[in-house]
Amino acid sequence: xxxxxxxxxxxxxxxxxxxxxxxxxxxxxxxxxxxxxxxxxxxxxxxxxxxxxxxxxxxxxxxxxxxxxxxxxxxxxxxxxxxxxxxxxxxxxxxxxxxxxxxxxxxxxxxxxxxxxxxxxxxxxxxxxxxxxxxxxxxxxxxxxxxxxxxxxxxxxxxxxxxxxxxxxxxxxxxxxxxxxxxxxxxxxxxxxxxxxxxxxxxxxxxxxxxxxxxxxxxxxx
Numbered sequence: 592x593x594x595x596x597x598x599x600x601x602x603x604x605x606x607x608x609x610x611x612x613x614x615x616x617x618x619x620x621x622x623x624x625x626x627x628x629x630x631x632x633x634x635x636x637x638x639x640x641x642x643x644x645x646x647x648x649x650x651x652x653x654x655x656x657x658x659x660x661x662x663x664x665x666x667x668x669x670x671x672x673x674x675x676x677x678x679x680x681x682x683x684x685x686x687x688x689x690x691x692x693x694x695x696x697x698x699x700x701x702x703x704x705x706x707x708x709x710x711x712x713x714x715x716x717x718x719x720x721x722x723x724x725x726x727x728x729x730x731x732x733x734x735x736x737x738x739x740x741x742x743x744x745x746x747x748x749x750x751x752x753x754x755x756x757x758x759x760x761x762x763x764x765x766x767x768x769x770x771x772x773x774x775x776x777x778x779x780x781x782x783x784x785x786x787x788x789x790x791x792x793x794x795x796x797x798x799x800x801x802x803x804x805x806x807x808x809x810x811x812x813x
Contacts, residue, residue: 635663642721649723653686656698657719662708666698677701687778689769696720696775702787706779709794718775718796730775730796736768737781743788750791768793 636644641663645655657663669676669688678685681704687697700706712718718730741758742748751758759767768776774797781790 635660638663638719642725642727645721645723646725647723650726652723653696653720654723655721656684657721658712658716661711661716662705664705664708679704681705687769687776690776693770694773695769695771697769698775698777700777700779702780702782702792706792709777709779709792712777712794717799720775729799731799732794732796734793734795736793736795737790738764738793739781739783739790740788743786743790753790764791768795773798 635657638657638659641655641657645665647654652668653666655663655665664682664684666684666686667678667680668686674688676685677699679701683700684705685699687699690697700709702709712732712735714732714735716732718732720728720730722728737753738750738759739753740748740750747761749758749760750764768778774795777792777794777796779792780788781792783789
């Protein structure tokens with residue numbers, strides 16, 4: 592399904608250059624650490640246990656993300672007035688405030704911490720968002736986008752799509768991954784050639800739809 596890039600519901604709180612500067616400066620200066628080898632399938636708890644562990648009674652606050660066999664991670668919100676904040680705690684995702692302002696869910700993580708799990712996400716996997724009161728939203732991974740930053744240390748770099756070699760601007764990338772109909776975007780960096788900011792990985796999940804066959808059975812027969 593193609594994304595709807597309609598601008599009608601986009602509420603800007605600052606100018607585009609500031610938005611892009613925040614979005615693409617998030618991962619430029621990672622702390623040098625050695626990532627511990629992990630086997631996600633042995634670390635991911637069962638769904639019910641994870642839901643209980645992140646509940647705090649706050650109905651409107653996203654508190655956890657669960658993908659069976661891949662990840663089960665609590666979510667922290669960005670502090671007020673700090674749209675460039677990304678948690679430096681392992682196994683903790685950060686909700687991108689500016690995505691939430693347009694009705695979408697942005698999940699940020701450093702590629703040497705929780706972001707290592709993003710590369711394990713695959714189309715068709717179910718993504719469960721758990722809120723503080725225990726209610727859950729379900730999404731399905733639909734798109735995996737990988738880009739090379741042509742100028743890795745500039746927040747205004749152009750980006751080359753690794754699948755089709757099409758080059759787009761930073762502004763176009765922002766619209767592609769964070770605007771449009773409601774969806775979830777996982778974002779981290781791609782490390783290559785000794786450069787931890789060589790590229791960008793975006794995993795897009797769209798709302799899970801009710802089974803079509805079930806809907807057909809509810810329709811009156813001719």
